[in-house]
Amino acid sequence: MNTIGLTILVRMGNCLCVRESVEINGSKFYVRDSIGEGGFSTVQLVESASSHKLYALKRITCHAQSDEKVALSEVEYHKALCHPNIVECVDSDLVGVPDLIGNRTSQVLILLPYYPRGTLHEELMRRQANGSPIEETTVLTTFRGICEATLCMHSAKPHPLAHRDIKTANVLLKDDFTPVLMDLGSVARARVEVNGSTDARKLQDEASEKCSMAYKAPELFNVEAFCHIDERTDVWSLGCLLYALCFYKSPFEAVYERGDSVALAAVSGNIRIPDNHPYSQDVTDLIESLLKVSADERPYVDWVVNSVDQLINKSAGAV
Incomplete structure (x- = not known):
């Protein structure tokens, strides 16, 4: 996960005419900004459609079942490691099915708290x-x-x-x-x-x-x-x-x-x-x-x- 820039705080107030949204286990979130990316993952600043609370959403793209297994292990580690000094996994989801032949991918979504102060x-x-x-x-x-x-x-x-x-x-x-x-x-x-x-x-x-x-x-x-x-x-x-x-x-x-x-x-x-x-x-x-x-x-x-x-x-x- 890449570092969270303070420029997010400036851009957060910008009006978005077309708002990208994502669903995690039936809950809707609006994408407010891109926080960072690296390898096969991206991190976005998202806003809950119901509570308007801000979160960081990590999206891991999986091209094969083996990628999916590795990404889902990250979710399992979050569940196993509950500590006030380890970032909490608020929610997670798996969308899509990876298929190398059909050139399709899946995504593991990991919803995390958002810390405006950054890293x-x-x-x-x-x-x-x-x-x-x-x-x-x-x-x-x-x-x-x-x-x-x-x-x-x-x-x-x-x-x-x-x-x-x-x-x-x-x-x-x-x-x-x-x-x-x-x-x-x-x-x-x-x-x-x-x-x-x-x-x-x-x-x-x-x-x-x-x-x-x-x-x-x-x-x-x-x-x-x-x-x-x-x-x-x-x-x-x-x-x-x-x-x-x-x-x-x-x-x-x-x-x-x-x-x-x-x-x-x-x-x-x-x-x-x-x-x-x-x-x-x-x-x-x-x-x-x-x-x-x-x-x-x-x-x-x-x-x-x-x-x-x-x-x-x-x-x-x-x-």
Whole structure:
């Protein structure tokens, strides 16, 4: 799901002479604007015909039954992962039947809450332009909410789940700055036993398709033929996100924008903390503890939540 631009708020008031509409389980919605698109999905701002409430509608186009199965799994993950820091699926529907021979497609419709404030990425870009970093306590409380969402996934039954694409552009912000993790299209089983080059290539291809380069864990760039991958891929991404909360972008964003090898940069383990920043040594130490090249040296997310709690208490003078 792409980021939600503030231009939507300007365009929302425009009069639409011909209003496109869509039905979800018998409820009618008017399309107000396009929010974004990527791959085989689009996101639109829609308005309920009955309540006039605004929502974000994700429409996933499916060309085959296999596409449909993947898209419907995103709906199932929404149902399984109920948490205040994970975006809620308000409703969902499946329309049409995919047929490659007849050149027909189906669509999985996922109705989500609409957050006018947009994403954490947009908030950080505004702050970078204004030279106004987020205050440390707010950094920690925001990060804690994202970690709580991640912990919910990692604690899922019957098997732990990993988001696999945690980044600032996948965190929505409520009006009170509460973070909400979104885009469950990348979610997968967290623990994977890789037995041979075929398994390794499959996982590496999936990671190339679904994981954002500047937030992707080192072990997913070049998957070893015989290895064990677990939920600490998300902990690496959380480290990149905490760095961005402090310094606006992932530590590997500049490498990616230059077109240099993010894989080499990630594997090198060299994380540069900018000079003259307003954050405590505790925060920068936490960032470095999450960005360990070896997954075995990274903590699990429950440790991260406890560590953040300690830092919040310390900054509040409770310790």
